[in-house]
Amino acid sequence: MNGFIDKLGEKLLPIAGKLGENRYLKVLRDAFMLAFPITMFGSIVVVLNNLPFFSDATKGTLGNLFGNGQNATMSIMTIFVTFGIGYYLSKSYDVEGIFGGAVSLASYLILTPFSMLTESGEAVTGVLSLDRLGAKGMFIGMIAAFIAAEIYTRIVKKGIVIKMPDGVPPAVANSFAALLPAIITLTTFLLLNAVVVGFFDTNLHDVIYTAIQQPLTALGSGLPATLIAVFFVQFLWFFGLHGQIIVNSVMDPIWNTLALENLDAYKAGEALPHIVTKPFMEIYTVGMGGSGSTLIVVLLLAFVMKSRQNKDIGRLALGPAIFNVNEPLIFGMPLVLNASIFIPWLIAPLVTTAFNYAMMSTEIFPIPTGVTVPWTIPVIINGIMATSSAMGGVLQVLDMIIIGVIWFPFLKLVDKVNLNTVSMAD
Structure with missing residues (x-):
């Protein structure tokens, strides 16, 4: 097992390291985090306007009164990401960032x-459609922003x-320093738009949505x-990275776009089109105790295992785990480079992800509506908020039972080794 892990790590870790340090992926991650507090506000408004026990008439009234809380935030998320x-x-090129953001948005x-x-x-x-500023315009917005910022910064760098x-x-x-670079960049885009509109x-x-966004989101929303x-x-x-x-910097544009499409359908009272979205990935993996859904693991360590070492680790990690922070467990047990628990660490989230996908695809449990839920919200509560249904929390309970069953024999093995070590020391 150790030899296999070492060989696999030698092949994949250099690639992961390069992805983690890639300029464009880091910029994309930071851009989505810039939009996070704004979209969080919009999500809260959507949840409050559509509480399950409200009648359709009440939801309609609240939508008329407070709907702009969502329209001005989540519905135009591409604007914030583009900026x-x-x-x-x-800024990554040491150029004044505020002008680069304004030029990219324009x-x-x-x-x-x-x-x-x-x-x-x-x-x-003379009007802008909300879908062009939200889910449907996400990929063209990202492409345009990267190209515009590259043109702008290169002109500035050339003096x-x-x-x-x-x-x-x-x-x-x-x-005044930004004037010429801005004019050149915006003229480039204006001419490009004129060619596309005038000749084609x-x-x-529509071109980017059909040729790139739809295929990518279809791929990203699938189970494989x-x-x-x-x-x-x-x-x-497992290797401490x-x-x-690293993974979200690649997948977030797809998952966030899918979430916005779900939210649009939810607001319109239509069937939700996607199971896999950003909330699905957050709530049913990270949202149950941190990466790997390890809240149940912490509970087993603290209250079921017998060795003093495991009990101490579990109880120290319990508080953070409730709020989905599991670094104390990852580095305290440790889970990093610990071959004895590599199998459950890797397998358990894969099993529950496939299980959740099956449960939602058969409509036994509800699909996340697309609202953004803070990742620090405790389990069950975050499941209810993400799906606007108590069944979203019930599914998390089932997930934790499955994870506990997978982990239990491996934890017992570690516990036995710890007990034997203490006995030999005595």
Whole structure:
């Protein structure tokens, strides 16, 4: 077992290390975190407006009164992500970030159709459709932001700027310094949009959505890709690397887009289109005690195992685990590079992920609605919030039972070794 793990680690860890340090993936992660508090507010509004015991009439009234809390946050999430990409990518090149963010956002909007069709099929101009600023525009927004920020920063780095004399206030000097790079970048996008609209009679939003976003989200919402992602999260953590950060930096654009599509359907009273979304991954993996859903493991260590070492580790880790922080367990037991528990650490989340997918696909348990739930919310509560149903918490209880059954024999083995070690020492 140890030889196999070492060989596998030699092959995969260098790749994981490069992904974790990749400039663009780090920028993408930071951009989504910039949007996190705003989308969290929108999620809270959605949950409160759609509590299960409210009648449809009450939900409609609350939607009219407080619906803008969601419209101005989660429904236009691409705006915040686009600005964040421009801001953080510019900063990574030591260029003023605020202008990079503004230019990236403007570039994205240049590519966005300022028109929409009404329900009767009538074309209305001079308006922005919410779906273009939310789920449907996510990938074109990210692509446009990265390209715009790259063009902008390269122009700045080449010194193609207007330099003001000393004594000019910094705000004025920075604005003039950004003028030429901004004009060149925005002109590039304006010409690109003119070519696409004028010669091909379409827009890049629809092109990217059809050619890239739909295939990627279809792949990311499937069970095989999800199990691969969970596998790598667990595998990387085993070697002490933060699996969530590395894997999520690649998968978050897909999972967040799927969550927004679910939320749009939920608000419209339609069937939720996707099982796998960002909330699914958060609530039914991290949301049960941290990476690997280890709250039940901590409880078994603290209250079922007999060795003093296991009991102490379990009780010390219990408080953080309730709020889904399990570093005390990962590095205290330790789980890192501990071959004796490699199998349950790797297998248990894969089993429960497949189980949850099956339960939701057969409609036995509800699908997460797409609302963002803080990852520190304790188990059961977060399951109820994510699905707007008590059954979401019940499913987590079943998951923890399954995980406990998988882990128990391995923990007993570790416990026995600890007891024998103490007996020999005495």
